[in-house]
Amino acid sequence: MTGRVFVSRLPLRLSGRVYRKVCAQTGARSFSRAVTGVTGGSGLTGDVDRFGGVTVDLARVGLPGDISEDAFGRILQGSLARWKSEGKQAVWLRVPISLTRCAAAASAHGFAFHHAKDDHAVLALWLGGGPSRLPAFATHQVGVAGAVVDESAGKVLVVQDKNKTKNAWKFPGGLSDPGENIGATAVREVFEETGVRSEFRSLLSIRQQHRHPNAFGMSDLYAICRLSPLTYRIDFCTQECLRCEWLGVGELAETSSATPVTSRVARLLLFGLERGFDKIDLAMEELPAVYSGVLYQLYHRPLPTQS
Amino acid sequence: MTGRVFVSRLPLRLSGRVYRKVCAQTGARSFSRAVTGVTGGSGLTGDVDRFGGVTVDLARVGLPGDISEDAFGRILQGSLARWKSEGKQAVWLRVPISLTRCAAAASAHGFAFHHAKDDHAVLALWLGGGPSRLPAFATHQVGVAGAVVDESAGKVLVVQDKNKTKNAWKFPGGLSDPGENIGATAVREVFEETGVRSEFRSLLSIRQQHRHPNAFGMSDLYAICRLSPLTYRIDFCTQECLRCEWLGVGELAETSSATPVTSRVARLLLFGLERGFDKIDLAMEELPAVYSGVLYQLYHRPLPTQS
Numbered sequence: 001m002t003g004r005v006f007v008s009r010l011p012l013r014l015s016g017r018v019y020r021k022v023c024a025q026t027g028a029r030s031f032s033r034a035v036t037g038v039t040g041g042s043g044l045t046g047d048v049d050r051f052g053g054v055t056v057d058l059a060r061v062g063l064p065g066d067i068s069e070d071a072f073g074r075i076l077q078g079s080l081a082r083w084k085s086e087g088k089q090a091v092w093l094r095v096p097i098s099l100t101r102c103a104a105a106a107s108a109h110g111f112a113f114h115h116a117k118d119d120h121a122v123l124a125l126w127l128g129g130g131p132s133r134l135p136a137f138a139t140h141q142v143g144v145a146g147a148v149v150d151e152s153a154g155k156v157l158v159v160q161d162k163n164k165t166k167n168a169w170k171f172p173g174g175l176s177d178p179g180e181n182i183g184a185t186a187v188r189e190v191f192e193e194t195g196v197r198s199e200f201r202s203l204l205s206i207r208q209q210h211r212h213p214n215a216f217g218m219s220d221l222y223a224i225c226r227l228s229p230l231t232y233r234i235d236f237c238t239q240e241c242l243r244c245e246w247l248g249v250g251e252l253a254e255t256s257s258a259t260p261v262t263s264r265v266a267r268l269l270l271f272g273l274e275r276g277f278d279k280i281d282l283a284m285e286e287l288p289a290v291y292s293g294v295l296y297q298l299y300h301r302p303l304p305t306q307s
Numbered sequence: 308m309t310g311r312v313f314v315s316r317l318p319l320r321l322s323g324r325v326y327r328k329v330c331a332q333t334g335a336r337s338f339s340r341a342v343t344g345v346t347g348g349s350g351l352t353g354d355v356d357r358f359g360g361v362t363v364d365l366a367r368v369g370l371p372g373d374i375s376e377d378a379f380g381r382i383l384q385g386s387l388a389r390w391k392s393e394g395k396q397a398v399w400l401r402v403p404i405s406l407t408r409c410a411a412a413a414s415a416h417g418f419a420f421h422h423a424k425d426d427h428a429v430l431a432l433w434l435g436g437g438p439s440r441l442p443a444f445a446t447h448q449v450g451v452a453g454a455v456v457d458e459s460a461g462k463v464l465v466v467q468d469k470n471k472t473k474n475a476w477k478f479p480g481g482l483s484d485p486g487e488n489i490g491a492t493a494v495r496e497v498f499e500e501t502g503v504r505s506e507f508r509s510l511l512s513i514r515q516q517h518r519h520p521n522a523f524g525m526s527d528l529y530a531i532c533r534l535s536p537l538t539y540r541i542d543f544c545t546q547e548c549l550r551c552e553w554l555g556v557g558e559l560a561e562t563s564s565a566t567p568v569t570s571r572v573a574r575l576l577l578f579g580l581e582r583g584f585d586k587i588d589l590a591m592e593e594l595p596a597v598y599s600g601v602l603y604q605l606y607h608r609p610l611p612t613q614s
Contacts, residue, residue: 062366181515
């Protein structure tokens with residue numbers, strides 16, 4: 001209850017974390033900027049960011065394509081000594097797949113994989129005090145299910161997966177493709193699994209689950225959307241689904257042959273059918289990002305004054 | 308309106324997608340199972356999954372630690388010819404960082420990085436028809452902000468970041484650590500930035516943004532939580548924040564010195580203060596996962612019959 005109290009504290013404990021957070025806002029950009037480093041008597045040089053990190057793109061520093069692990073290790077060792085003497089906080093190495101032998105040499109000097117994608121890997125070494133405070137790479141996969149509700153009939157589209165030990169009803173869905181919006185995933189997956197065309201109406205629920213065996217051990221965020229049907233004829237994917245039906249929402253809420261999340265969402269939908277979907281919906285709106293102007297999608301409860 | 312119509316269709320178009328989806332459910336497990344492959348006259352062998360994929364862990368197949376890129380390339384070439392003749396759909400190579408030179412050799416045969424983390428990289432090659440349908444690695448980072456509402460004073464805790472061109476109010480927050488729940492991130496970040504202790508009450512909003520420069524070009528999911536204060540004295544991080552205040556919720560909703568999402572959530576909070584937070588909240592509940600029994604966290608609108 002202290003109101004507008006300004007008390008600063010020593011930031012030392014948090015300095016690494018600040019690097020982590022702010023570095024996450026610049027790391028990717030560093031890679032896309034011109035790297036000015038060259039190899040030579042002075043070793044590797046790269047882009048230096050304002051948080052004391054240096055980024056070296058091995059595709060752009062003029063290394064011989066057939067450089068040996070030993071030769072690269074010697075260059076890196078000299079460069080590391082210099083970066084340490086200069087007080088650098090971290091080193092990022094962007095390694096093209098053709099030069100991956102350099103990653104092995106870097107690992108002998110403490111580097112580890114930060115991430116890799118397609119034709120390159122990124123390794124990092126934390127030089128600051130204490131445990132590494134470098135920003136993590138993407139941690140979550142995003143899956144989406146679509147609950148297509150036929151309001152006039154009080155029914156919802158459900159499937160049963162093939163090859164499961166227990167035949168339980170669930171909503172059709174699957175993983176988002178990279179760059180795909182939640183609503184678009186729901187509409188696409190519903191069509192691919194069931195043949196039914198639909199349109200996005202709202203976000204109903206989010207589930208978070210960690211150390212997910214289906215996500216290479218990473219975390220999983222699962223969104224369930226409410227969709228409206230544009231077509232009604234079922235033409236389901238027989239490789240993926242055992243059954244597909246328009247089932248009464250009340251029946252789905254009651255049956256024991258449904259996954260727990262499906263039962264819960266069925267109860268939500270029943271409440272929505274009886275009292276209005278505005279009771280259960282999160283509306284989506286596109287807003288511009290504050291600095292880039294790029295549109296993002298924002299979900300929250302509808303505001304009474306919202307147009 | 309066709310009701311319970313069952314029409315199967317040819318699954319050929321979707322067979323790759325089914326591999327993608329189902330493979331996502333097994334890929335990680337494959338890596339943790341014993342790999343039985345050995346190198347020899349017959350080349351590499353690995354675990355075969357039921358979707359026609361084979362996983363080879365190069366740390367466990369008895370390769371000489373100093374195997375050359377050329378020598379590994381020859382072994383891989385022979386193995387690939389065999390896998391293709393056997394109709395395999397995909398090959399996964401788990402490469403320890405000490406053997407990353409093998410990744411370069413694999414790339415000459417069409418392999419690309421799927422992901423990498425710490426001490427190993429995973430490469431993949433799609434052998435099925437058409438474009439690769441292999442499941443993607445994690446695509447999203449998750450950031451969380453906490454709106455700590457002092458209901459009795461009608462105020463909310465806001466900060467202004469240092470080093471921004473425009474001084475705009477926002478809620479304290481930051482990236483989730485791997486394995487950290489959304490609510491825990493909000494509470495932790497609020498304390499680290501402001502010194503205020505709080506507890507999780509609800510999820511208010513989710514934002515999705517793609518090709519995010521602050522996420523190594525991946526996607527960003529940003530969750531805004533409602534928190535209740537346990538302490539009120541501000542002791543903010545001067546490295547990260549320029550200012551930190553308990554600001555009137557109405558004032559925050561009106562000011563032009565706030566990010567668009569902050570203004571929008573302030574309007575939500577004002578509505579909640581006036582009409583009850585049950586109008587804007589998504590409640591959280593822990594439920595057991597259907598097969599593993601592990602608890603996950605589920606967010607949705609409260610149900611009237613929910614205990």
